[in-house]
Amino acid sequence: MPQPPPRQPQDPQIDEQDILRAMREIPGYLDITPEDFRQVYARAYAHALERVRRGLPAERVMTREAAAVAVDTPLTEVARIMAQRRVSGVPVLQGGRVVGLISEKDFLDAMGAQGGRHFMEVVAQCLGQGPCLAAPLRAATAGELMSAPAVVAGPETSTSEIAEIMGQKGINRVPVVDSQGRLLGIVSRADLLRAGGPA
Amino acid sequence: MSYWAKMRGASQSPPGVGLAEILWSWLGAFLGIAAVAYVNQRWLAGTDLLLIIGSFGASAVLIYGAVKSPLAQPRNLLGGHLISAAIGVACYQWLGQVPWLAAALAVATAIAAMHASKTLHPPGGASALIAVIGGPQIHALGFFYVLVPVGLGAAIMLAVALLVNNLAPHRRYPEFWL
Structure with missing residues (x-):
């Protein structure tokens, strides 16, 4: 028995x-x-x-044809792309490889002149008589603002591992790259939730 | 669990079935055995052949009374009877002079072979045993015993099981073929 x-x-x-x-x-x-x-x-x-x-392998849950920008893309263009694609972060590519990531948080950090990291802080300052905090960013490019090196996953990385990475690093999306570092897709917290896995 | 404690049992009897299930079991068994017994009486009486053997009563319990059981599926019904019958005949022909040994070897080997071939069907053990202890009429058939009565009888019972079990609203048969 x-x-x-x-x-x-x-x-x-x-x-x-x-x-x-x-x-x-x-x-x-x-x-x-x-x-x-x-x-x-x-x-x-x-x-x-x-x-x-x-969990499932990343390639089963990732969003394909993810929005991405190049290191020399002007930040105005980056912001426009993020708005258009309705994403809060995009991978930054150099020579086809993922070298970093830009998120709303990177913009806010750069604009939070008073050390503020909260969106409403920026709003408050703009509504006041302060200078436009976004102005200094006009001339900058993605490469200057991005968080690097990018935290990435492989196509076989499991959703449970990705969830753990997100929790540890406090990030909301992980680009999925092949062995050459080329972008295959991106896994966001929403993708994990949709997959029904641990998020 | 200790040897003696195992004998106390660890679970309880599964629930009994409702009246409808009892009636469908009765009807299936009646028609299945009737088919085999009628053919036997109508066409084989007075010949050296026969179609009905005791193990079909046991098969009827399974294929009309426990239709969901893995033991009752077509693979098990046909495979179990055919394999066991062949083993029974072989044991009789080889060791017929030592009936007790032939009988024991036939049943034990039939169970082992049914397990190994995923065709376990308890009445197969009876078909193996009957090949040894069934008397002169059975012995005279030789390996033809595997085809008639065993193979043909089981096939007729299977046909009735397919026709009758699937008439019942809450039954379906089989669960699987192979």
């Missing part, structure tokens, strides 16, 4: 009465004892948890 699987906190809390009730709901003779079923169920549940914990 196989050993029952070790009890874990996340074990499904079903008892024999639940199983008997379920078996009664299914017409016809079921050729299995409630205890056999409980063991099958507990093991299947553990396998399902393991599968979900492992």
Whole structure:
């Protein structure tokens, strides 16, 4: 007789009465004892948890044809692209490779003259009589503002790993690159949520 | 779990079935055995052949009474009977002079072969045993016993199972073929 699987906190809390009730709901003779079923169920549940914990490979959940900019793209153009594509961050490419990432947060940091990192702080300053905080950025390029080096993932990196990276680094999107560093797509927190994995 | 503690049992009996299920089981078994017994009586009486053997009563329990069971599926019904019958005949022809040994070897080997071929069907054990202890009429058939009565009888029972079980609203048969 196989050993029952070790009890874990996340074990499904079903008892024999639940199983008997379920078996009664299914017409016809079921050729299995409630205890056999409980063991099958507990093991299947553990396998399902393991599968979900492992997650999907990045290439299955990433957004393809992700917006991207070049290191020499002017920031005005970067801002326009981000607005147009409705994304809060884009990878920065140099020679086809991902070298950094620009996000709304990078813009805010650069504009937060008073050390403010909150969007409303920038709004408050602009509504006041202060100078336009965005003005100094007009002449700058993506390469000057980007966060580098970029935190990237491979196409096989699992969603659970990506979720962990996002949590650790406090970032919201991870570009997916091939072995040459070329952009394949991007995984955002929204992509993780859609995949139903841990986010 | 200790040796003695295992004998206490660890679970409980699965729930019983409703009246409809009982009636469908009755009807299937009646028609299945009737088909085999009628052919036997109508066309084979007075010949050296026969179509009905005891193991079909056991098959009827499974294919009309426990239609969802893996043991009751066509692969198991046909495979289990055919493999076991062949083993039974071989054991009789090889060791017929030592009936107790031939009988034991036939059933034990039939179970092993059914396991190995994923065709476990308990009545197969009876088909193997009947090949040894079935008397002169069975022994005279030789390996033809595998085809008639065993193969043909099981095929007729299978046809009835397909026709009758699927009439029942809550039944479907089979769960799988191969």
